Amino acid sequence: MYDLIVLGGGPGGTKAAELASKAGLKTIVIEMDRLGGTCLNRGCIPTKAYYSALVGARVSPEDMWSYREGIVKKLGDGISTLMKMSGAEILRGRGKIASTGDPKIVEVETVDGTARVEGRALLLAPGARSLPLEFEGADLPGVLTGDWAVTEPDLWKYPETEEVESVGIIGAGVIAVEFAVLLRRMGKEVTILKHSDQLLRRADRDIKKKLAQSFKKMKITLVDYFSPERAIVEEGKICIEGKIPEGEYGLLCDRLLLASSMVPILDGYGLENTSIKHSNKGIAVDFHMETNLPGVYALGDVTGGMMLAHLAEYQALSAVEHMLGREYEIENDHVPWCVFSDPEIAAVGLSEDEAERRGIAVKTARAYFLGNGMALAMNSTDGFIKVVASKGDDTLLGVHIIGPEAASLIGEAALAVGHRMKAADVARTVHPHPTLTECFKDALFRLEE
Template identity: 35%
Template sequence: MVVGDFANEVDVLVVGGGPGGYVAAIRAAQLGRKVTLVDKGELGGVCLNRGCIPSKALISAADWVQQLKDAARMGIRVNGDITVDLPELMKWKDGVVKKLTGGVATLLKGNKVDVIKGEAYFSGPDTVRIATEKDSQTYQFKDCIIATGSRPAELPSLPFDGKRILSSTEILSLQEIPKRLLVVGGGYIGLELGTAYRKLGSEVTILEGTDSLLPGVDPSLVRMVTRRLKKLGVTVVTGAMVQGGESSDDEVKVTAQVKGEEKTFAADVVLVAVGRKPNTDELGLEQVGIQKDERGFIKVDKQLRTSVPHIYAIGDVAGGALLAHKASYEGKVAAEVIAGKPSEVDVRAMPFVIFSDPEIAYTGLTEKEAKEKGYDPVVSRFSFQANGRALTMDAADGFAQVVADKESKQILGVQIVGPEASTLISEAVLAIEMGANAEDLSLSVHAHPTLPESLMEAAEGVLGHAIHMVKR
């Protein structure tokens, strides 16, 4: 602190206004603490502004286009070509984002959270320097929550240029549908956005370095998505290790080693989606002694405390699954710990959702993981082909699968690939968190005709008396 610079005293300082930070700020305020939130960007963070929400808006619009194309199967015919006004679509998407970010600002104001637009840099174990457009001031805090999120990882051999080689941020703001889109990375981000642009009219090729799309996801779920990509006309190249690329005025050429052979792929736009990096390198954490792991994520305990006990870290910067809902959950835990409550991270069933076509969602243990943990699992799978609602939606590809302990019939995990899997998984999460067994799920009356009946049927399959599938 320089001579003559008097620190502004704050109670709880939250650094970052994304789904972790703003939730932590509101929860801390609800518990009686005086909260100040600082964010250098837009309230809502990456999720609301450059991630979850705008990408799902784009995906929903693309699904509408595809449904119109497929409607002929129902006797509905669209005369003439289907045209997409991308600038208008982006304008609509931005309106959705603006509405939600405005809602966050209203919630923070309503909970009397002071908001500062600026960039925070730790100058000591209980002080930060906040630089705004006007000045730079020192703030002294009692407790602090770091929630600065993450950013797209860059390939050294294929750096972003913001014009033809894009991150997931720029691809969400295009004003023209690229004729040829090359996606580097077959994880959930590349798959979701690649599929959306294919439905909007792009020729799409996905390059993935491993042997399969969506590395780490149950192969039986991935197979359904891979089959659908083939029907949509998406080219998928696995075992493709990108070596570099050259950008010109009218195209990009990317070279990759594909199973020992060098190949070149040309495109109008390249989306590089190879993971994310934590925003921990420009905070001055070394001034505080906060420990990070080898990848730059902040180390925390079950109460989200860092190596400096009165400083907490939540969301993407704290590692683990990089999920907005995980960040929000952790934000509540950290706020409650600061308020003196005995809260800690205790999750039995974290939901994972991929907005592919069809959607993928899973939680709890897979059959393999259950065996590794010493269970004797029984697996029951119910196909959406036998679900009346899925058939009436013309969306019967996929299945709901329940993994349970053979002796106790306790539900250990659920995997779903199919229509509205993102919504269906919530019932599974609740069942696992409450320690439900297959009988609890099967005896709960499910409305007909609805998609959740598939979970009920799969649970009945665990018990050996499913009505709408033949016992194997």
Template identity: 30%
Template sequence: MVVGDVTTATDVLVIGAGPAGYVAAIRAGQLDLDVTLVEKEAYGGTCLNHGCIPSKALITATDVAHGAATAEEMGIHADPAIDLSGMVSWKDGVVDQLTSGVEKLCKANQVSLLEGTATFVDEHTARISHSGEGQGSESLEFEHAIVATGSRPIAIPDFSFDADPVIDSRQALALDSVPDSLVVVGAGYIGMELASVYAKLGTDVTVVEMLDSILPGYDDDLKRPVKQRANDLGIEFVFEHTASEWYEPDEDIRVVAEPVDGAAANGGSAEAIDEERLELDVEKVLVAVGREPVSDTLDLEAAGVETDDRGIIQTDTRARTNVDHIFAVGDVAGEPMLAHKGSMEGQTAAEVIAGEPAAIDHQAMPAVVFTDPEIATVGLTETDAEEAGYDPVVGQFPFRASGRALTTGDADGFVKIVAEESDGYVLGASIVGPEASELIAELCLAIELGATLEDVASTVHAHPTLSESVMEAAENALGHAIHTLNR
């Protein structure tokens, strides 16, 4: 302990106030535990301040503008003027409202809030260093700790985020002017979401991806409508290439894309220097190749907490680390790095500490990509089900057969349900199309409750709605869909 430190004590120390940490703190407070929540930057973490919420705000705003500009078929003719600074200001207002709400909720649940950076001294003590000159530090003794420090963007060699034209996803959500051209390195969910945002703002966007397609991990039939929509927006792709360096030959910068394992150049609005190596002249570069856990700032070794070689803190089904009274939740505990997964883990950790019979269950955990169109999945795919020993039956319903989808002008995509043929239990689902992020909730509930195809199909859905497509997909699996041909 540093001489002069003030020492306090708490039942539960929560490190990090993102969706995993603040949920853990609030739930622990509800369970009458003495809770201290430490946050070094802003309540709400990356999700509320620099990720989920601001990105969806800009996605919505650019969708409004793009929708108005491309609605001639509906008899609407418009040429919206986009004020990016005004759009960003509105987005910031949404963020401020939510983050202030988190702080108020914590205080209302008797959570003590500390601003600063926490590091472990030993397995029952942490030091909290306060930001600002002369602020000093204090020591905090705890019975239990919950690590919820989240994740950060992965940097790649020669593309430092400190260099002005190179930006990460956080910086991309705070630009004060629309770049004329942009290279996005990485075609995962972050890269594809932001590529669409800037394409709708009028930026010439090229995506460089080391693999041979967008959105790794998603089935081709789900990716196909997203790739087609991206093409329609003018987004160009350079697959099987990596961004190796950049330099400044003139006012713009030049990004060099090298082939992976000798792959030939394909696609992209680029000047081919030879048959494989490409050079792209752009105004800015967004690096979006993934995220890594923030675990290297905690002095975990002092508490005896172990990580794997990627820095992920390993946990069990009760969110415990290898040290029984120290828990890890959210992105720092590994994939899937989803805010709602982190919140569920945070609630579980708090309940375990309070002696409740809680455990983590990923069976009905949805994953959503807010691309255009959206993708949402839950549970098992048909291939997963077969590999797990099930005899799956699949039902599908296209949005082009949905009256409500047609009335929105957005009828690309489908709903697909996977069930066990013998008893009809729903095993999984995938949706690509309008409001996929909302529609998936019904199928998550079906899996959580052990519902069957008959349960879903016999539930009356309001007409005309997009949710009827879920009912029709279940009916299709049963062989008696009304508004699409049955298998």
């Protein structure tokens, strides 16, 4: 009998197992694939390896493929070591809640047969998959999905990739934006086919505008309000046809990437055998990540909302703390997110638009990297930091960055927003010189002008 069964070995599942095991709970993780989930094996880490190789890691394009594989293996080995050091067990196989309906009994199909695992608590962390786009020809060779595209030799491995000159991307979210930047840096012609007129729906209005300008400068083509109808093979290429407001639209490209939204995985592990509340948006949980069934938890992408590896890890902390009789709750408004575009984008808290939707009177200010000494020294001055604060009491509500090292800069902002600090207090925190963080300080002081 285990104290905790974790179904899924992604960032949230492995973090929960580590924390629970270190706290003295007998824990087992059931995973049929590599540990680390989508983030490590097909998402965040592989794309950042390519990004670093193309931007500044001093890796030749010819070595990008092996560079990515090496990083993924090293981190995967690290997770396995962490599990072993914490005392958590790993069972390789496909886990499924028993047909009896008891969610704390899991049957696992392994290479050696079926194993039966029982626990006092169950944590579901199966992750998410790409939302299938339904149009004729969506399954043609050369049409790729976002969660597997990082392992496509034709895009990233030399000499195969040299035969691919153009890529069409359907989507407008993080996956579409990051792949567009990577592929453009590799010299491909890139066209983004968007369902609306926006990039990055969640981003602040000024960030979206700046990103669109940057894409235009990079010669990435943007097509608005595109609705795909069919894809065919024409002269060895993919021809994607559809409609835009002006009429019919077609694009001929060597590869077509379907960078659609991710949706929670709700099948394949016996959810239908239980009374766990869920919808197509994900499994319903409370602030402790507990479902409607006591002792049954869910976290990460399967709960819907923001699908972020770092959020899943903190959800793991919340769940394990609750199992141990302690409290830790996450405020979703205070979760930072980032996009490795060109320039980088990062944000935390409310955008100006979201604050207005909530009826909050705000004041905003910007500081540009063009006036920052370190940005000038780095020859990377494109972008700005925008801050959003309450007009009433000066509480810092949101910080939005587009520019050099945005993803690294957002940490300070997350601390300030998360602790509901006053903008004036953060501004008066001494920031070292010369650093990019001074741009944050400058934006905060401009709120007082």
